[in-house]
Amino acid sequence: MTETTTISPLDTLLDTLRIDGDTATAHIDEGWMQGRTAYGGISSAVALAGTMRLHPTETPLRYAQISFVGPVGGDCTVNTRVLRQSKSSLFVDAGVSSDQGFGTAAVFAFSGDRASHLDHNRLTMPDVPAPETLQPVPEHKVRPTFTRHFDMRPVNGPRFAWKSDSGEYLTWVRFAEQPACHPAIALLALGDALPPAAMALFTEFGPISSMNWTVNMLTGAPATEDGWWLLSAKTGYARGGFSVQDMMLWNRAGEPVLSGSQGIAIYA
Numbered sequence: 001m002t003e004t005t006t007i008s009p010l011d012t013l014l015d016t017l018r019i020d021g022d023t024a025t026a027h028i029d030e031g032w033m034q035g036r037t038a039y040g041g042i043s044s045a046v047a048l049a050g051t052m053r054l055h056p057t058e059t060p061l062r063y064a065q066i067s068f069v070g071p072v073g074g075d076c077t078v079n080t081r082v083l084r085q086s087k088s089s090l091f092v093d094a095g096v097s098s099d100q101g102f103g104t105a106a107v108f109a110f111s112g113d114r115a116s117h118l119d120h121n122r123l124t125m126p127d128v129p130a131p132e133t134l135q136p137v138p139e140h141k142v143r144p145t146f147t148r149h150f151d152m153r154p155v156n157g158p159r160f161a162w163k164s165d166s167g168e169y170l171t172w173v174r175f176a177e178q179p180a181c182h183p184a185i186a187l188l189a190l191g192d193a194l195p196p197a198a199m200a201l202f203t204e205f206g207p208i209s210s211m212n213w214t215v216n217m218l219t220g221a222p223a224t225e226d227g228w229w230l231l232s233a234k235t236g237y238a239r240g241g242f243s244v245q246d247m248m249l250w251n252r253a254g255e256p257v258l259s260g261s262q263g264i265a266i267y268a
Helices: 009-014 040-054 145-149 183-191 197-201
Strands: 018-020 023-028 061-068 074-085 089-098 101-111 150-154 168-175 208-217 229-239 242-251 256-266
Touching: 009 023, 009 040, 009 183, 023 040, 040 061, 040 074, 040 089, 040 101, 040 183, 040 208, 145 150, 168 183, 168 197, 183 208, 183 229, 183 242, 183 256, 197 229, 197 242, 229 256
Parallel strands: none
Antiparallel strands: 018 023, 023 074, 061 101, 061 208, 074 089, 089 101, 150 168, 168 229, 208 256, 229 242, 242 256
């Protein structure tokens, strides 16, 4: 009997990636959309995948600065420009456009480990229950389409604790179907999966829109057990229709893998 291999939706999307001269093209299907635009994590992942195909390097991703300029989806084009390449680092500017116009701007920095006398870590993972003991996010009519690509187990309630004075979401997340792509691409596709933390403070519902995302990769070889990552998003400021939040991602062993921050427009 022939064993059937299931291809994850992320790998299926990345299989559409094509190189045409000095540009890359890909197709972001409806399953990755949230409203009229693609989920920010997937447009970031497409930008990185195109960059890595156009500028191959064994040096790991260390930093990404991403701006969500406008809606993007469907047939997309990735244009890149090398900003600087040295013996230790590679900086690449990447932009994702579609029929809706320019959508996502990113700068990626690739750099390896360096010898250092410093060994300091205060990014301790919170003491939380194992994901297997928690309830998944239930189906709901307002749940964004892209979230169905993830198995999400909120630590503070199956509905992300709709109202919380702490303004924080803390959730175990893994892909519903594990991708085989490069782990850095997979982490960008997964790392922005939580709702903006300011929504935990809402007393009335309203639209939101991510404006930017800064990502620091804390290891050049991200890995975890059973696909699970613990994601945290916590807002420290929300005023005037704008919020900022700190973001963290730990692996199943409690090791910090990604830190970040994000600015979000709030229409409520």
